Amino acid sequence: MERNIFVGTTILSFGSGGSAIRRTPKSVPPDWSCTIEAFRRSLHLTQSELGRKIGASSMAISRWERGQCEPSANIYILLGRFAGTSDVIRVLPGARVRLREDRIASVQVVQAGAGKTSSLKPTDFVAIPVLPIRAATPGADGDKVADLDQLKPESMWAAPAEWCPNPAATISLRVTGNSMSPMILDGYIVAVDTSEVARDNLVGQVVVAWNSEDKRLLLSRLMRFDHTEALVSDQRENMSVLIGNGSPWRIIGKVVWWAGRAG
16 A cells, blocks of 8 residues: 655655655646647647747757746747737737836947947847838828737837836837928838827827727827817828817827938
8 A cells, every 4th residue: 555745845655565755746837838838739830840930949949838948038029920929929928028028128338449348337228119000190191900909010129218118018110291290201110108098198299099990090299279189280281180079089109209211
């Protein structure tokens, strides 16, 4: 007859002869490792096949699935490119948190030359996704999008962290049209803080709005006249768009900075 005695995390099993057999129970793998394995199996891929597709070794994937180490945010991005970002976020709920945590990196900028660099301090930069869409300024035709959250970034770029008060909620997109010149020109990229949507705090600010009926994106300035709010152009010849109760327009974020090629 076998008797089991727990000593800490070790099980001592005593057989009929009285000899003890040491057994250590398997640790429960973390949720993210189980989901990675289930995700791979849903694609009908072996560890080696998935590894070749995302540039990782089968040994690395094995370690992920056994919970020995969690993939970096870069791996989550590669999985998103392979299977669609929305699918990865759905099956790997921890991916969004990891991506947000890893959006900030500390780097050190140095100047070429023989001088010492010990006095330089690390600078925080934020990785901002560039979405493959264009927001139109008044009078121009931009892209239509049903759901921004379903778009897969076409690239990432870095910006100083001090430019992005809410890095996890910041996206960037391109602009078409020149009716917000000379400040924002056709072809510029704007960074949009999607956590800033309260209209009372955005009066006078450049915002991006979305039309729930025709799915258009509009970049303009939010203004308030008496009790009426409107999206207006910096070039007065363009018509304003009234927003308010019953309007299909809603603010999706505040433009916090922009960049473009000079000349």
